Amino acid sequence: MTPFTSKRTDSVAAQGELKLIAGIKRWLGSSSPSSPFGIGDDCAVIPPTKNHQLVTTDPVIFGRHFDAQVPARAVGAKLLKRNLSDIAAMGGKPVAAVISLALAPETSITWLQEFYLGLAHCARRYRVKIVGGDITEGPTGFVGAFLTLHGESTGTRVVTRSGARVGDRIYVTGSLGGSLRRHHHDFTPRLAEGAWLARRREVCAMMDVSDGLAKDLDAITPRGLAPAISAAAIPISRDAQEIARETKTDALHHALCDGEDYELLIVIRAGANSNSFETAWQKRFPKLKLTHLGHFVSKNRVPKDCLHLANFHGYEHLS
Amino acid sequence: MTPFTSKRTDSVAAQGELKLIAGIKRWLGSSSPSSPFGIGDDCAVIPPTKNHQLVTTDPVIFGRHFDAQVPARAVGAKLLKRNLSDIAAMGGKPVAAVISLALAPETSITWLQEFYLGLAHCARRYRVKIVGGDITEGPTGFVGAFLTLHGESTGTRVVTRSGARVGDRIYVTGSLGGSLRRHHHDFTPRLAEGAWLARRREVCAMMDVSDGLAKDLDAITPRGLAPAISAAAIPISRDAQEIARETKTDALHHALCDGEDYELLIVIRAGANSNSFETAWQKRFPKLKLTHLGHFVSKNRVPKDCLHLANFHGYEHLS
Numbered sequence: 271m272t273p274f275t276s277k278r279t280d281s282v283a284a285q286g287e288l289k290l291i292a293g294i295k296r297w298l299g300s301s302s303p304s305s306p307f308g309i310g311d312d313c314a315v316i317p318p319t320k321n322h323q324l325v326t327t328d329p330v331i332f333g334r335h336f337d338a339q340v341p342a343r344a345v346g347a348k349l350l351k352r353n354l355s356d357i358a359a360m361g362g363k364p365v366a367a368v369i370s371l372a373l374a375p376e377t378s379i380t381w382l383q384e385f386y387l388g389l390a391h392c393a394r395r396y397r398v399k400i401v402g403g404d405i406t407e408g409p410t411g412f413v414g415a416f417l418t419l420h421g422e423s424t425g426t427r428v429v430t431r432s433g434a435r436v437g438d439r440i441y442v443t444g445s446l447g448g449s450l451r452r453h454h455h456d457f458t459p460r461l462a463e464g465a466w467l468a469r470r471r472e473v474c475a476m477m478d479v480s481d482g483l484a485k486d487l488d489a490i491t492p493r494g495l496a497p498a499i500s501a502a503a504i505p506i507s508r509d510a511q512e513i514a515r516e517t518k519t520d521a522l523h524h525a526l527c528d529g530e531d532y533e534l535l536i537v538i539r540a541g542a543n544s545n546s547f548e549t550a551w552q553k554r555f556p557k558l559k560l561t562h563l564g565h566f567v568s569k570n571r572v573p574k575d576c577l578h579l580a581n582f583h584g585y586e587h588l589s
Numbered sequence: 590m591t592p593f594t595s596k597r598t599d600s601v602a603a604q605g606e607l608k609l610i611a612g613i614k615r616w617l618g619s620s621s622p623s624s625p626f627g628i629g630d631d632c633a634v635i636p637p638t639k640n641h642q643l644v645t646t647d648p649v650i651f652g653r654h655f656d657a658q659v660p661a662r663a664v665g666a667k668l669l670k671r672n673l674s675d676i677a678a679m680g681g682k683p684v685a686a687v688i689s690l691a692l693a694p695e696t697s698i699t700w701l702q703e704f705y706l707g708l709a710h711c712a713r714r715y716r717v718k719i720v721g722g723d724i725t726e727g728p729t730g731f732v733g734a735f736l737t738l739h740g741e742s743t744g745t746r747v748v749t750r751s752g753a754r755v756g757d758r759i760y761v762t763g764s765l766g767g768s769l770r771r772h773h774h775d776f777t778p779r780l781a782e783g784a785w786l787a788r789r790r791e792v793c794a795m796m797d798v799s800d801g802l803a804k805d806l807d808a809i810t811p812r813g814l815a816p817a818i819s820a821a822a823i824p825i826s827r828d829a830q831e832i833a834r835e836t837k838t839d840a841l842h843h844a845l846c847d848g849e850d851y852e853l854l855i856v857i858r859a860g861a862n863s864n865s866f867e868t869a870w871q872k873r874f875p876k877l878k879l880t881h882l883g884h885f886v887s888k889n890r891v892p893k894d895c896l897h898l899a900n901f902h903g904y905e906h907l908s
Contacts, residue, residue, distance in 0.1 A: 305749065305750075305751070306679075306747060306749045310750070311679065311749050311750050311751075311796075312645060312675040312676075312678035312679050312750070312796055312797055313643040313644055313645040313675050313676060313678075313679050313681065313740070313747075314643070314644045314645070315641050315642070315643060315679075315747055316641070316642040316643075316644060317641065317642070318638055318639050318640055318641060318642065319637055319638065319642075320637050321637055322634050322635070322636065322637060323634070323635040323636070323637065323638075323642075323739075324632040324633070324634060324635075325632055325633045325635060325685070325687055325720065325721060325737075325739065326631060326632040326633070326687070326721065327687045327688075327689045327721065327722060327723050327735075327737060328689070328723050329689050329691065329723065329725055329735070331691060331725060331727065333728065334725060334726065334727075335725075356631040356632050357631075357632060359631035359632075360625075360630065360631050360632050360634075362632065366644070368644055368645070368646045368737055369646075370646045370647070370648050370689075370735040370737070372648065372650060372691075372733055372735075401644065402644060402645065402646065403646060404646050404647050404648065406648055406650060406653060406654075407653065408650065408653075408731075408733070409652065409728075409730065409731060411728065412727075412728060412731060414691055414727070414733065416646075416648070416689040416691075416735035418644075418646060418687055418689070418737035420642075420644065420739075421632070428625065428632075428634055430624065430625045430630050431624075431629070431630050431631070432624070432630075477630075477631055478631055
């Protein structure tokens with residue numbers, strides 16, 4: 271669905287700010303609490319918390335994170351889910367979000383309504399309150415929605431990217447690559463999995479795979495170490511395999527570089543009982559595959575038959 | 590300073606994401622704590638708090654909130670100060686911020702560095718930590734920075750916009766209008782004043798004046814009431830007077846409609862001792878004028894010689 275209209279009466283510019291905000295509150299429905307906890311005051315108010323607070327921010331921009339082919343409801347849901355995936359990656363639970371919109375004057379009200387209905391549906395599903403935001407006019411052709419999500423830890427700790435050591439085992443959830451076909455907006459943030467993993471003591475590092483495994487593995491690898499992973503271990507998605515077949519490209523390359531997988535990359539301690547970890551996972555999440563990719567070694571001790579990740583480039587945000 | 594460059598080597602596109610993030614951390618210096626409390630993990634982590642949390646979000650966009658005339662350092666400071674003004678308006682103190690950037694590929698590194706140095710300087714002054722963010726490529730000609738600021742209440746309560754009743758007195762800090770000349774980026778968010786006001790029991794409603802007094806008064810006026818304010822009471826800024834003289838326009842209109850004043854609009858209880866309130870203010874803030882504008886009356890009882898605010902329009906964000 272195109273976010274723009276040539277009919278001035280259906281444009282955001284024709285409505286003006288106050289009517290738009292009233293519309294947004296209506297579209298958000300029960301996911302928008304009343305002021306001061308929600309939209310309508312200088313700040314949104316969130317009750318005190320005894321847990322560590324988590325904050326993350328990710329946008330969706332027309333032409334970059336979505337196009338006219340993606341239904342507006344899916345765009346709204348994607349905006350929230352991108353951020354939920356970051357909360358999941360630290361083992362947290364989401365609490366509240368604010369959205370800053372920059373909209374071309376010709377942005378269609380119909381598109382915006384669908385966008386908010388998709389966002390609201392997703393917010394209810396994951397128990398997130400949309401508590402505030404801002405709307406500003408953007409240049410012609412521009413639609414951007416910048417969401418900041420607040421969450422908190424579900425237990426006594428948050429799991430960070432750092433903490434891996436030599437010998438620690440590397441896992442990934444789900445399968446990778448080919449997200450452009452559908453997965454980039456049709457995915458499930460791994461919140462339940464992230465919270466469960468944060469309670470497992472053998473888990474020592476975690477992040478979400480959003481820029482492609484090749485690049486993201488780099489971010490979780492401590493200085494002086496390298497991941498020893500064989501190509502055969504990579505769980506390639508069906509979409510990546512299909513795209514590779516149709517476009518005569520390399521499926522492995524898609525799995526390592528496409529980005530927008532929104533799976534969890536997990537590191538567990540070398541000394542832990544990996545069998546009992548894998549068994550516990552299968553019992554708790556029987557429908558979601560967990561793949562053992564390999565382990566960390568010293569940088570100069572990567573076996574020859576392992577993947578050379580430097581040959582693969584993940585998604586570069588500015589290039 | 591223009592945010593764009595024609596020299597590719599000085600563009601953000603030439604640097605790429607990882608180098609840019611390293612640069613941003615360096616430019617932020619001590620205002621950027623180390624991961625997981627700052628930049629570098631899936632989420633930023635903020636320690637638990639016993640106070641109510643406050644969240645607000647406001648952007649700066651090229652061509653809208655700044656242009657090539659405004660120094661890049663002032664743009665960075667303005668971005669933070671716009672949000673600080675919202676925290677001030679609820680009597681809170683700022684804690685941490687995240688920034689989502691959408692940058693044209695031809696955005697200049699030099700501009701971005703100056704922007705961050707200005708932001709960092711302002712963050713240190715107001716004790717705000719910059720804890721995370723996102724950088725995404727935007728379309729040619731676009732530079733937008735979307736900041737979300739987290740704060741907390743300074744006492745047991747947050748002051749909201751609602752709470753005014755018939756007879757309650759209306760005050761405003763500073764002077765109004767003409768902000769385009771300089772004030773829109775060269776202003777002081779009223780944090781100390783807001784926190785002091787939140788501790789005064791006679792203060793029953795508060796907000797910041799950012800869209801012009803005419804529009805913002807509307808937002809603090811309960812249904813069925815109206816402000817009874819005489820034109821003579823409005824504190825017109827020197828800039829508004831000068832602009833009015835030079836452009837043969839109405840100085841009062843500038844004071845009521847220009848927007849970006851970033852002053853505090855305050856309501857105190859009808860029964861309170863207004864003399865002692867005003868005296869206490871003058872003692873605490875001798876350099877900042879506090880003006881009594883008028884009081885609230887029933888909607889159909891506005892005296893004839895009072896301002897008809899419907900004749901004045903504040904800043905409309907989408908029109």
